[in-house]
Amino acid sequence: MNIPLAQAHFTKSASAVKDFPTDSRAEVAFCGRSNAGKSSAINALCRQNSLARTSKTPGRTQLINFFKLDGDSYLVDLPGYGYAKAPAKVQQQWQHLMKNYLVIRNALCGLILVMDIRHPLTKIDWTMIRWTEHYHRPLYILLTKVDKLNRNDTVKTLTKVTSDLEKQGIDCGVQVFSSTKKIGISQAQEKISAWLSEALEQTIDVN
Ligand code: GDP
Numbered sequence: 001m002n003i004p005l006a007q008a009h010f011t012k013s014a015s016a017v018k019d020f021p022t023d024s025r026a027e028v029a030f031c032g033r034s035n036a037g038k039s040s041a042i043n044a045l046c047r048q049n050s051l052a053r054t055s056k057t058p059g060r061t062q063l064i065n066f067f068k069l070d071g072d073s074y075l076v077d078l079p080g081y082g083y084a085k086a087p088a089k090v091q092q093q094w095q096h097l098m099k100n101y102l103v104i105r106n107a108l109c110g111l112i113l114v115m116d117i118r119h120p121l122t123k124i125d126w127t128m129i130r131w132t133e134h135y136h137r138p139l140y141i142l143l144t145k146v147d148k149l150n151r152n153d154t155v156k157t158l159t160k161v162t163s164d165l166e167k168q169g170i171d172c173g174v175q176v177f178s179s180t181k182k183i184g185i186s187q188a189q190e191k192i193s194a195w196l197s198e199a200l201e202q203t204i205d206v207n
Pocket residue numbers: 032033034035036037038039040041053054055080144145146147148177178179180181
């Protein structure tokens with residue numbers, strides 16, 4: 001089953017579990033530090049210019065955005081994290097909302113962690129990685145803005161990130177990506193589509 005990501009359309013924003021869509025059978029969520037390039041990556045993967053907004057104001061209510069695809073599947077834009085100026089209350093809200101989402105969301109079949117290739121695996125990225133491991137959620141990493149690095153530094157960073165993850169026993173795919181130069185788009189689309197199709201097929205089997 002191929003799930004075309006270009007079909008994605010905004011359905012709702014939620015700040016609490018009670019507002020999450022109830023008809024989701026499979027969903028892939030995107031997370032990452034603020035400014036890492038998450039919104040741009042979602043737009044590039046869906047081949048739309050303004051699906052996920054690329055500018056936001058830190059400190060405002062943290063929202064989870066749901067974009068519906070064919071067959072009761074969704075892409076989910078989780079609130080960015082690690083914004084130094086965000087007040088403690090906002091950071092606590094973020095933690096609460098993220099944990100709730102990761103714990104209760106049965107339809108969640110994979111998480112895409114977006115990191116700026118120039119600043120990968122920050123402390124808060126590791127927190128996120130540990131949570132996905134703890135809640136048994138499959139993880140895949142996009143090292144974005146690869147257009148900002150030369151080939152040598154790209155290879156070095158990719159090798160280092162892969163090896164750091166392996167050393168910590170984290171089993172996940174890693175690829176380079178660029179929203180502006182359209183690098184790695186089809187590879188990431190295939191991963192997301194495969195996760196969604198597999199989850200949808202399993203829910204059909206159960207029913
Ligand atoms: P978010 O906060 O993680 O959603 O990040 P955005 O998608 O809003 O991107 C933050 C900034 O990085 C914006 O100025 C984007 O134009 C820029 N950006 C995002 N992706 C890329 C990329 O692949 N290459 C380059 N050069 N800039 C990018």
